[in-house]
Amino acid sequence: MRTDELIIALSRQTDAIDPSTPLRRLAVASLLGIAAALPLMLWRLGLNPDLASDAQTPMFWVKWGFAATVAAASAVLVIRLARPGVDTRRAAQTVALPLVALWALAGLVLLAAAPAERAPLMMGSSWNTCPFNIALLSLPALVLLLAAVRSLAPTRLRRAGAATGLLAGALGTAVYVLHCPELEAPFLAVWYVLGMLVPVAIGALVGPRILRW
Amino acid sequence: MNPANEARETRLRDLMVTALRGDAAAYAEFLRETASLLRPFFRRRLAQHPDDIEDLVQETLLAVHNKRHTYDPGQPVTAWIYAIARYKLVDLLRARAGREALHDPIDEDLDELGSDAEPAALEARRDLRVLLAQLPDRQRLPIEYVRIEGLSVEETARLTGLSASAVKIGVHRGLKVLAARIRGQR
Numbered sequence: 546m547r548t549d550e551l552i553i554a555l556s557r558q559t560d561a562i563d564p565s566t567p568l569r570r571l572a573v574a575s576l577l578g579i580a581a582a583l584p585l586m587l588w589r590l591g592l593n594p595d596l597a598s599d600a601q602t603p604m605f606w607v608k609w610g611f612a613a614t615v616a617a618a619s620a621v622l623v624i625r626l627a628r629p630g631v632d633t634r635r636a637a638q639t640v641a642l643p644l645v646a647l648w649a650l651a652g653l654v655l656l657a658a659a660p661a662e663r664a665p666l667m668m669g670s671s672w673n674t675c676p677f678n679i680a681l682l683s684l685p686a687l688v689l690l691l692a693a694v695r696s697l698a699p700t701r702l703r704r705a706g707a708a709t710g711l712l713a714g715a716l717g718t719a720v721y722v723l724h725c726p727e728l729e730a731p732f733l734a735v736w737y738v739l740g741m742l743v744p745v746a747i748g749a750l751v752g753p754r755i756l757r758w
Numbered sequence: 759m760n761p762a763n764e765a766r767e768t769r770l771r772d773l774m775v776t777a778l779r780g781d782a783a784a785y786a787e788f789l790r791e792t793a794s795l796l797r798p799f800f801r802r803r804l805a806q807h808p809d810d811i812e813d814l815v816q817e818t819l820l821a822v823h824n825k826r827h828t829y830d831p832g833q834p835v836t837a838w839i840y841a842i843a844r845y846k847l848v849d850l851l852r853a854r855a856g857r858e859a860l861h862d863p864i865d866e867d868l869d870e871l872g873s874d875a876e877p878a879a880l881e882a883r884r885d886l887r888v889l890l891a892q893l894p895d896r897q898r899l900p901i902e903y904v905r906i907e908g909l910s911v912e913e914t915a916r917l918t919g920l921s922a923s924a925v926k927i928g929v930h931r932g933l934k935v936l937a938a939r940i941r942g943q944r
Contacts, residue, residue: 548793551816555823556786562778566827628828630841698825700845757849758825 567624567697574693575620575716578686582720586682590724604728607650611733612722614643615741616715623690623712626705627697633704640711644738651734669732675725679740683710683717687744695756706752707745714741763836766791771835778826789819795836796843803847805906806899810850818846889936897932900925905933 546554563569586592599605622636655663669675690709699705718741727733770791777785796818800811821842829838890898895918903914904925915922 546816548812548816548819549790551819552786552789552793555789555819556782558823559777559780559782559785561780562827564778564827564829564831628830628833628838629825629845630837630839631830631833698821698828698842698845700841758821 570693574689581685582682612718619712622708651730666729667731669727675736676740680743683713683744686716687713702753702756706748710744710748714744897928900928901932
């Protein structure tokens with residue numbers, strides 16, 4: 546086929562395009578991912594019995610706020626990575642902010658604590674299940690988000706996969722918060738972050754193959 | 759950005775924004791302009807495979823069409839087109855050359871793509887290619903990679919399987935033969 550014939554053929558298919566399509570697709574995938582993780586959490590883990598009283602404490606909202614800000618920052622990054630030719634440096638740096646804030650808070654808490662209290666602050670009572678459960682709850686969102694990103698146009702596939710994994714990890718964490726009994730920043734700084742890194746690693750690993758278009 | 763590129767950017771962006779509202783004439787015009795943007799872009803990067811250029815232009819046009827929902831009207835449309843073109847180029851090189859494609863120079867400055875359709879320059883390049891084609895591979899490939907594509911001697915040695923000194927000798931002797939032929943033609 547000659548190029549001008551191709552152009553004529555393509556220009557016949559000109560339905561109007563909504564430039565907010567990328568945002569809409571990511572939003573739908575995120576909401577469906579949360580909708581799938583919620584029953585999974587209720588069935589496998591159960592709601593935190595102290596949820597009502599925990600929600601009175603500021604740390605509960607720090608915990609939830611951490612997940613929410615990582616989700617927001619990584620969603621911005623994913624959208625930028627999914628559009629060809631867009632600069633992503635600032636968005637990538639912004640993703641680190643909630644992480645740095647949480648680690649700073651955890652550092653302060655550890656400094657203020659007596660030496661004997663530091664290990665329990667970090668290990669809590671659920672360190673051995675927390676990262677695994679966060680990873681599990683992020684899987685539905687990961688699958689849906691990878692499909693959404695693939696329908697856009699990522700050009701740096703490994704990075705796009707990793708950023709998609711981070712968004713999925715943050716969404717899984719937002720659901721996990723409803724089960725999690727921990728309320729100490731040092732615990733979150735280690736085990737929440739580790740749990741969120743699992744989907745990041747999966748995304749970076751499969752991105753180059755799965756996100757190709 | 760130089761004024762010519764800026765004018766082209768403004769024109770292309772207006773066409774694209776109009777096309778995204780469903781205007782077929784603007785869209786056809788946009789695609790034609792995009793094609794004439796892509797040809798020199800690929801020609802410069804695929805000097806040794808001229809047959810692939812039009813295929814790649816078409817494949818990129820198709821990708822531009824299929825992914826047009828990823829264009830953000832607040833973003834330079836030429837940057838968007840070039841990023842897609844570069845992605846398709848890397849895809850092709852990777853498919854063909856496997857590992858070696860990673861060494862190709864695909865990170866050139868976009869703004870130096872101004873000299874699109876200057877017939878004299880195109881003709882000179884075509885003549886050069888005819889002359890080059892008459893050289894044996896051990897001279898032709900080093901000249902193409904080092905002098906035309908701008909690869910280093912080491913990269914060229916890796917791509918061609920020649921030793922580094924053979925690459926240097928190939929460039930030197932090949933250029934001498936070319937110079938003799940050009941003189942002889944006059």
